[in-house]
Amino acid sequence: MKIDHQVDAPPQCVSDQLREAEAAGYHGVWLLEAAHDPFLSVGLGAQVTSRVEIGTGIAVAFARSPMTLAITANDLRLVSQGRFLLGLGSQIKPHITRRFSMPWSHPAARMREYVLAVRAIWNSWHDGTPLQFEGEFYRHTLMTPMFDPGPNPYGNPPILLAGVGESMTGVAGEVADGFICHGFTTERYLREVTLPTLGQGRRRAGRSMEGYEIAGMPFVVTGTTAEEFAAAKQSTKEQIAFYASTPAYRPVLERHGWGELQSQLNVMSKAGRWKEMADVIDDEVLEAIAVVAEPDDAAAEIRRRYGDVFTRMNLYLKAPLPAEALESIVAALR
Structure with missing residues (x-):
């Protein structure tokens, strides 16, 4: 299993953080799209590293x-000398329509077509064949020599698609090179829903799971003191409550018979009761979603749950952990 690191930092800090991650021996670094553009950060990080894979x-x-997207990803594959990984997700409707002012409909079907359109554009550059992609949501039928960068010597970036529900997960199995598991999941949901659905998607594409990446991001609650442990537990409950209030993540809760928890948290979120929501997440829910363990036991519990599922992984820590403790967990996972 490859052990990765996630970075969410302003552009002026990214280079130093990626240097440090490479020096620490991480296999890959993932750049989050939140308050900053992840593609800019990938480009900056690629200039100061030589080994580590860098993805969105x-x-x-x-x-x-x-x-x-096809142009940006192709350029980043070039400047990273083949180390760029294209991680994609759909986000949810309010962000797409109200934050980005972009169209939203049939997200799984749209994502399937989106990935196929990107691949068609890349293929036109690689093979020199006319670009002729016409779908329900996207249409790309013009590519002139001035805008054609030609074949990429490093090949096309692998596409890893994020998802939770069965529809998007099936699309990821069918058209992507890998799947990014959301932190809001459980071992049971992964084994009973995610893995079978990915397999179905692969079979639709006439492919097996061999060589297919599954990137995990499990919540980990730990600490070297009682105070650190309590802070990690509280902040993780708050984050889980935030995710659990979203209808898109309800299937994870329903698998455990906790579907009504989503309804309750959704009402609370609309009332702005964010701090109170964490109190609704009891220890049973917390321990199903997060690995809750002392630092010396965390790596073993992560491997027990996910060692045969994930091909690569980065830890989702909601509270700071002393560097020595984190390094010890990471070293035990390698």
């Missing part, structure tokens, strides 16, 4: 056209 974890697909 995730970039919001529907905020961009397939052509815009």
Whole structure:
């Protein structure tokens, strides 16, 4: 299993953080799209590293056209000398329509077509064949020599698609090179829903799971003191409550018979009762979603749950952990 690191930092800090991650021996670094552009950060990080893989974890697909994304990803594959990984996600409707002012409909079907459109654009550059992609949501039928960068010597970036529900997960199995598991999941949901659905998607594409990446991001609650442990537990409950209030993540809760928890948290979120929401997450829910363990036991519990599921992983820590303790966990996972 590859052990990765996630970075959410302003552009002026990214280079130093990626240097440090490479020096620490991480296999990959994922750049989050939140308050900053992940593609800019990938480009900056690529200039100061030479070994570590660098990916978007995730970039919001529907905020961009397939052509815009295809060009950016192709350039980043070049400047990273083949180390760039394209991680994509759909986001949810309010962000796409109200934050990005972009269209939203049939997200799984749209994402399937989106990825196929990006691949068609890349293929036109690689093979020199006319660009002729016409779908329900996207249409790309013009590519002149001035805008054709030609074949990429490093090949096309692998596409890893994020998802939770069965529809998007099936699309990821069918058209992507890998799947990015959301932190809001459980071992049971992964084994009973995610893995079988990915397998179905792969079979639709006439492919097996061999060589297919599954990137995990499990919540980890730990600490070297009682105070650190309590802070990690509280902040993780707050984050879980935030995710659990979103209808898109309800299937994870329903798998455990906790569907009504989503309804309750959704009402609370609309009333702005964010701090109170964490109190609704009891220890049973917390321990199903997060690995809750002392630092010396955390790596073993992570491996027990996910060692045969994830091909690569980065830890989702909601509270700071002393560097020595974190390094010890990471070293035990390698």
